[in-house]
Amino acid sequence: MDKVFTGAFTQQEPIPDEAIEAAVAVMRSGRLHRYNLAAGEAGEAALLEREFAAMIGARYCLATTSGGTAMQIALHACGVDRGDKVLTNGFTLSPVPGAIHAVGGEPILVESTENLTIDLDDLAAKARASGAHTLLVSHMRGHLADMEALATICDNLGVSMIEDCAHTMGAAWKGRPSGSFGLAACFSTQTYKHVNSGEGGFLTTDDDQVMARAVIRSGSYMLYERHLAAPGANTFADARLDMPNCSSRIDNLRAAILRPQLKTLSEQVERWNARYRVIEGVLAPVPGLALRQIPNAETHVGSSIQFRAPTLGPDQLRAAIADCAARGVELKWFGPDEPHGYTSRHVSWRYAPVQALPRTDRILATLLDMRIPLTFSPEDCALIAEIIADVFSNHLDNARDVQAGPGDWPQ
Numbered sequence: 173m174d175k176v177f178t179g180a181f182t183q184q185e186p187i188p189d190e191a192i193e194a195a196v197a198v199m200r201s202g203r204l205h206r207y208n209l210a211a212g213e214a215g216e217a218a219l220l221e222r223e224f225a226a227m228i229g230a231r232y233c234l235a236t237t238s239g240g241t242a243m244q245i246a247l248h249a250c251g252v253d254r255g256d257k258v259l260t261n262g263f264t265l266s267p268v269p270g271a272i273h274a275v276g277g278e279p280i281l282v283e284s285t286e287n288l289t290i291d292l293d294d295l296a297a298k299a300r301a302s303g304a305h306t307l308l309v310s311h312m313r314g315h316l317a318d319m320e321a322l323a324t325i326c327d328n329l330g331v332s333m334i335e336d337c338a339h340t341m342g343a344a345w346k347g348r349p350s351g352s353f354g355l356a357a358c359f360s361t362q363t364y365k366h367v368n369s370g371e372g373g374f375l376t377t378d379d380d381q382v383m384a385r386a387v388i389r390s391g392s393y394m395l396y397e398r399h400l401a402a403p404g405a406n407t408f409a410d411a412r413l414d415m416p417n418c419s420s421r422i423d424n425l426r427a428a429i430l431r432p433q434l435k436t437l438s439e440q441v442e443r444w445n446a447r448y449r450v451i452e453g454v455l456a457p458v459p460g461l462a463l464r465q466i467p468n469a470e471t472h473v474g475s476s477i478q479f480r481a482p483t484l485g486p487d488q489l490r491a492a493i494a495d496c497a498a499r500g501v502e503l504k505w506f507g508p509d510e511p512h513g514y515t516s517r518h519v520s521w522r523y524a525p526v527q528a529l530p531r532t533d534r535i536l537a538t539l540l541d542m543r544i545p546l547t548f549s550p551e552d553c554a555l556i557a558e559i560i561a562d563v564f565s566n567h568l569d570n571a572r573d574v575q576a577g578p579g580d581w582p583q
C-alpha cells in the first residue's frame with residue numbers, strides 16, 4: 173500500500189515557555205502600548221528593537237505591526253513619494269507590490285533567474301529605462317541573489333536598495349547577515365516566518381534620517397526618545413513635522429513573545445536546514461525534477477523548499493499535486509492564473525501596470541513550493557520526500573511516454 177503522511181503543514185511549534193511567561197507578565201502589568209511605561213522601565217518593544225539591531229549588526233531598528241507595514245514605512249522613510257517608480261521582483265508575494273502601491277509608488281517588475289533570485293541584467297536595464305531610484309528586493313522563499321554584485325549595480329545606477337527579508341531572517345551572504353546590504357531592510361514575524369508573534373515586523377537601517385522618519389511614521393506620538401535603537405533627539409527636527417503618523421507600532425505583548433525567540437534563532441536555522449537537506453537529498457536525484465542550487469556564499473534557511481518539474485504541463489502538474497495531497501503532502505504551485513493561499517503571480521496584481529515577464533512566467537509555470545514546519549521530524553521529512561519522489565516519478569514517466577526529449581530546462 174502507498175505510504176501516507178498524516179502531519180499538518182500549517183502547525184507551528186508552541187511559543188516557548190519563557191516567552192509565554194514574559195507575555196503573561198506584560199498582561200498582568202496592563203502596559204501593552206509600547207509607550208506606556210512604569211518609571212525606569214525600558215519596555216519590551218524598545219528592548220526587542222535593541223536586541224534585533226544587535227543581531228543583524230544594524231545601528232537602528234523599529235518593530236512594526238507586520239512585515240508589510242515595515243516595507244511601507246521603509247519605502248516612505250527612504251524617500252519614495254506618490255508617482256515614483258520602484259523596482260521589485262516579478263517573483264514575490266503580494267505584500268511587496270502592495271507596499272509600493274500603498275505609498276503611491278508604481279512597481280516596475282524585474283525578471284527572475286532560474287535560481288529564483290532577481291535577474292541582475294534585467295534589473296540594470298529596467299533601472300536605466302524607468303529612471304527608478306529605489307529597489308525593493310524581495311529575497312523570496314529565502315533565496316539570495318549575489319548580494320555584492322547587486323549592491324554594486326545599485327550604487328552604480330544611483331538606486332537605493334531596501335531588502336525584503338521576510339524569508340531570510342537568519343540567512344547570510346558570505347557571512348554577512350541578510351538585511352545588512354541595503355539602505356534599509358524589512359523582516360516579518362508573522363506565524364509562518366522564522367520567529368512567531370502572530371503578526372509583526374522589523375525595519376533596520378544604519379541611516380539616521382531613515383530611522384527618524386520611520387519612527388515618526390510608525391506613530392511615535394513624539395515619544396521617540398523612548399526608543400533604544402534610534403538616533404538622538406536632534407535627528408528628529410524635520411522628521412517629526414514632515415512625516416505623517418500611520419500608526420503601525422508593535423505592542424509590548426508581541427515584543428515579549430519575540431525576545432526569547434531571537435535567542436534561539438540560530439539553533440532553529442540548524443533544525444530547518446537539517447530537514448531541508450533530508451528532502452533535498454531525496455528529490456535532487458529524481459530525473460525530471462530541478463531543485464535550486466544554493467550558492468556556497470549563501471547561508472540559507474531551509475524553512476521551505478521549491479522545485480520544478482519542467483517537462484510537466486499544467487494538467488499533469490495538477491494531477492501530481494492532487495496525488496501528493498491524497499497522500500497527505502501539501503504542495504503549492506505558482507502556475508495557475510488564479511491566486512491561491514500564499515502564492516500569487518504578477519498577473520493578479522491588477523493595481524500595477526501590466527508588464528511582460530516571459531522568463532518569470534515560464535519558471536513559475538512549473539514551480540512547486542512546500543513549507544517545512546519545525547513540527548516535522550527529519551523522519552517525517554524523509555517520508556514526505558519519498559511520497560513526492562514517488563508521485564512525480566510516475567507522472568514524469570507517463571509524460572516521457574507521450575513526449576520525446578526532456579525539454580529545454582536545466583536539471
Ligand SMILES: Cc1ncc(COP(=O)(O)O)c(C=O)c1O
Binds near residue numbers: 239241268313338371
Ligand atoms: C515575500 C514576503 N515579503 C513580505 C511579507 C510580509 O509579511 P507580513 O505578512 O508580516 O506582512 C510576506 C508575507 O508572507 C512575504 O511572503
